[in-house]
Amino acid sequence: MLSLKAAQELRQSLTRSDSILKTDSDLLAVIWPDRPGLPAAPVFEHSAPFATRSRQRNVQAVRQAMTQAGAQWHLISALDDIAWVLNLRGSDVSYNPVFLSHLLIGPDSAVLFVDKTKLVPELIARLAADGVTVEGYDDIQGALTALPHEALLVDPARTTVGLLAHARSVSLIEKLNPSQRFKSVKNQAEIANVRQAMEQDGAAVCEFFAWFETAMENGELVTELTIDEQITAARARQPHFVSPSFSTIAGFNANGAMPHYMATPESFSVIEGDGLLLIDSGGQYLNGTTDITRVVPVGQIGAEHRRDFTLVLKGMIGLAAAVFPEDYPAPLLDTLARAPLWAQLLDFGHGTGHGVGYFMNVHEGPQMISHRAYRFPDTEMKAGMITSDEPGLYRPGQWGIRIENLICAVPAGQSEFGNYLKFETLTLCPIDTRCIERQLLSEQELSWLNAYHEEVYRRLAPRVSGHALTWLQTRTAAI
CATH class of the missing domain: 3.40.350.10 (Creatinase/prolidase N-terminal domain)
Structure with a gap:
């Protein structure tokens, strides 16, 4: 071995x-x-x-x-x-x-x-x-x-x-x-298929969150294990679904502070009281592989929750909005996602981004976005590469925050200085604005968020109905 x-x-x-x-x-x-x-x-x-x-x-x-x-x-x-x-x-x-x-x-x-x-x-x-x-x-x-x-x-x-x-x-x-190099660079047909898979996956996650909020309002018993069951069932109703792309991470409060936490029948938490719930999940579809993390409030949350959440969001947007030279070493992009946290003397212990396969492994290389890998060879970012964008912040014994979208490197233009790339955000799911401290967002960051939610609504609304559509409308409202 x-x-x-x-x-x-x-x-x-x-x-x-x-x-x-x-x-x-x-x-x-x-x-x-x-x-x-x-x-x-x-x-x-x-x-x-x-x-x-x-x-x-x-x-x-x-x-x-x-x-x-x-x-x-x-x-x-x-x-x-x-x-x-x-x-x-x-x-x-x-x-x-x-x-x-x-x-x-x-x-x-x-x-x-x-x-x-x-x-x-x-x-x-x-x-x-x-x-x-x-x-x-x-x-x-x-x-x-x-x-x-x-x-x-x-x-x-x-x-x-x-x-x-x-x-x-x-x-x-x-x-x-x-x-490794060939499969990391998706062609236009594959990227088009992935966009459809993201719409399917986004619709499933909308249905899940609509169920979750209704269940919580009705006082139903909801546990970290229930979340895994329900979100997998929602994905299974979508076309071309094959399986989850990894074991769902559903961590409430202190459990969310462990980045790779996994609830088991012997050890899990009931979702009750006040705090933050982190859900990291994904699906394998014939037309693409998904990986998404969202954090939502349960009961009442405080100013420290919102401050931490907003700092992580700022980092996620910082990477998503990047423009950089073609073949730029992917590990060096990591600073863009950490800068808002570093400015407050905060950090997180895992990488910011990993490559994602096309109906393939949810983790693949050779590219990775992590400053700890800056000496690694073969990590250049190329057009067509799909990578996660998932900064986080974890306070042991209290709560964890991670916001994750998948992004695809696409051409940004050409000048006398060479070819440049930018990122297209592929993942389609609202980011919970109830957790945001508005004053910490710049106007550019706010514009990015509102534009993202407008795109999420435009593409997912035709795929959902009933409570899921109502939830989608509420959670994509501009701020």
Whole structure:
């Protein structure tokens, strides 16, 4: 399970001590004799109109990158990269539409190593027609051993040292998987599909919040677990819904101060009294992946709640409204979202933004918006990249605030100084203005918020009705 990069770093560290790194023992087998077998969920095709690039085109793009790197062979073990290259999806990993496999691409061949029982014969035939053959999952070891004395391209952070031990005859070229870059840049057809997915998701979240406010007004028992159930059910009623994109985070008051909190049947809070409720959730749709965080008031909230909320909102708007040079290092954009918090000697401990897949993993690279990653390679922001914008502020034992939209880098124009990018906000859902301290917003920030709410109403109103439409009208009213 150890990546080549991790093994290299460990070995380097261990040279300073009287220790060596052994990677030829399966320690889990000794202590886990009743370990379950590998998942057997079926693999299915992500097809048109949702898949907008052909499998042959994807493989050819990877081959061209291999040639540029000087490699005759390329081993891909990253499951999201394999799913993207082959326009296939699965459900072997919770919330992520991927399947256990390896892919070995050569000058004129491509072999998918997977449990064959997970693919119907018709799909195997379609893969073969596109130049992709299917072999058993464990056959990858023998295939690597049989490779000729040529160059093998591998991503050291996404390939295990144990697997590469079988590739004894090749010379390794260690670089980022080319497919990481290709799939991070969405084309216009994919972005158009994502916009539709955002409308579907926004309508679902409106329905949820309309239910939530009505339930609270009627004195119904609502818990953090209930919220997960209800918001998932609302999404499931939308077209093309497949599953949540991650486990819903619903944290009330002190629970919201833990960024990765998860309620369980053994430990959860009832939503009652006064305070802030943080909900971070998302959906996997055939036409896109969503991830949204909203904070809403419960009962009465105070001036400190509103001050914290508004500072986070200012940071979120600061990043969303940015204009910057094309290929600018994404980690350096982080300062735009933190500046309002830093000015008050405040901060948050996680990154501001992560890449988001297209009916794929909700976290993907190579771009990331985090000042802690400024030394990382391959983080340039390019047009078509979808990234989260989610600054936060957490007061342990009291409350947590995070406001998250997904944003897409789009062309902003060209000048004698080069090409520039800006962000299009994709997520469509009101930001609760009851939590805002109006005097802390600049006129530009207020204009951005009102324009955003106007767009949210325009695009979601045709998709909701009844209580959800009434809720939408109220929550998008200009301030």
